[in-house]
Amino acid sequence: MSTRDLTVPVAAPAAPWRQRLGTMVPILVLAPSLAASFIYVFVFTLWTLYLSLSSSSLMPTYGFVGLDNYASLWVNRRWNIAYTNLFLFSGFYIVGSMAIGLLLAILIDQRVRGEAVWRTIFLYPLAVSFIVTGTVWSWLYNPVDGIQAFVRGLGWTDFSFALTANRNTAIYAVIITGIWQSSGFAMALFLAGLRSVDPDLIKAAQIDGASVSRTYRMVILPT
Helix, strand or coil: CCCCCCCCCCCCCCCCCHHHHHHHHHHHHHHHHHHHHHHHHHHHHHHHHHHEEEEECCCCCEECCCCCCHHHCCCCCHHHHHHHHHHHHHHHHHHHHHHHHHHHHHHHCCCCCHHHHHHHHHHHHHHHCCCHEEEEEHHHCCCCCCCHHHHHCCCCCCCCCCCCHHHHHHHHHHHHHHHHHHHHHHHHHHHHHHHHHHHHHHHHHHHHHHHHHHHHHHCCCCC
């Protein structure tokens, strides 16, 4: 009669309480932030969406009216002016900032003397707060003390630069101000891209007799 060695499995020792606590600490730390983010982002977004479908005005009333509020927007004159100005600002601001930023980046990419100084000057508007920018440009747009008064003082009495004095041109004053403040940032992004192009490609284009403009159009910018 043969005998077998019977081995009884031994249960793994329970994890010490400090190890369990170490596992729970990140969860406990992140839980309040995750809960707050969920409430203030998703819950309030859904609540705002429901309010937009209700008859609420100043205070919530929760009377469901469907899409009537959205339909009434398109017959509201102020709404039409608002989204028209939004499209104007978005189009001119984005295109203008990128175009001027690209031009400045190409100029600085020519290894001009005092490159660091020029980069600082072009990037300086980005460091100015929106309040300071708005205040300074409001002075410049002022027809009494701004650019218009200065140019007329030089003898050009018919010169006019009072964009903020006319409601039809005020949006263009905002666009010019925005482009002035953001072009430096676009320049920095474009300049970083231009400097990352393989120099051998540029040298090959120059050896082939390509002009500077053709080198940028056919080699550098596509890269």
